[in-house]
Amino acid sequence: DIQMTQSPASLSASLGETVTIECRASEDIYNGLAWYQQKPGKSPQLLIYNANSLHTGVPSRFSGSGSGTQYSLKINSLQSEDVASYFCQQYYNYPYTFGAGTKLELK
Amino acid sequence: EVQLQESGPGLVKPSQSLSLTCSVTGYSITSNYWGWIRKFPGNKMEWMGYISYSGSTSYNPSLKSRISITRDTSKNQFFLQLNSVTTEDTATYYCARYRTGSPFDYWGQGVMVTVSS
Numbered sequence: 001d002i003q004m005t006q007s008p009a010s011l012s013a014s015l016g017e018t019v020t021i022e023c024r025a026s027e028d029i030y031n032g033l034a035w036y037q038q039k040p041g042k043s044p045q046l047l048i049y050n051a052n053s054l055h056t057g058v059p060s061r062f063s064g065s066g067s068g069t070q071y072s073l074k075i076n077s078l079q080s081e082d083v084a085s086y087f088c089q090q091y092y093n094y095p096y097t098f099g100a101g102t103k104l105e106l107k
Numbered sequence: 108e109v110q111l112q113e114s115g116p117g118l119v120k121p122s123q124s125l126s127l128t129c130s131v132t133g134y135s136i137t138s139n140y141w142g143w144i145r146k147f148p149g150n151k152m153e154w155m156g157y158i159s160y161s162g163s164t165s166y167n168p169s170l171k172s173r174i175s176i177t178r179d180t181s182k183n184q185f186f187l188q189l190n191s192v193t194t195e196d197t198a199t200y201y202c203a204r205y206r207t208g209s210p211f212d213y214w215g216q217g218v219m220v221t222v223s224s
Contacts, residue, residue, distance in 0.1 A: 036210075042216070095168065100151060101150045
């Protein structure tokens with residue numbers, strides 16, 4: 001199985017700040033990487049697919065980058081509604097695997 | 108709009124079977140792939156398996172022979188059965204849709220299942 005190592009586990013930031021979350025795969029996943037946002041009691045929502053493509057309806061302050069084994073999610077100008085958990089997922093190979101998640105809170 | 112809704116018992120006894128239904132509206136399950144994912148207490152997530160547009164299935168090897176995913180196309184539903192459950196199977200279970208080579212774009216709201224005597 002491809003292991004996904006996500007960091008940090010938690011993050012505290014101020015409104016308007018830029019935050020970055022990272023995900024490292026145990027092998028090359030050729031941009032088969034998605035980022036999701038999940039708020040308490042809600043289902044995950046797709047933010048980014050193919051490492052850097054913004055899903056329909058997702059604000060442009062979210063962006064993804066990376067290649068090979070290293071990927072990152074950046075949130076520009078943090079808004080209060082961005083408080084959530086974020087996690088990455090590789091879909092390059094089965095079994096699909098997920099990062100452990102990052103809990104983003106407001107400072 | 109594509110909508111998925113999980114249903115099933117919230118409490119299952121150890122050694123018994125867990126059975127869940129995912130009801131899909133707004134899209135036919137005879138297209139694309141339909142998966143089950145679970146999120147454990149502590150937030151680890153696990154892809155469990157899928158049933159495809161043609162009815163073929165694929166499962167996470169970690170679940171070995173305990174899992175079965177089936178469907179009823181006449182009702183536009185697909186199902187999860189997990190046998191011989193233990194407390195380790197306590198989780199929130201989600202159904203989701205995806206396309207070949209793509210991530211999960213539509214998710215159900217999730218159903219929490221507790222395995223306890």
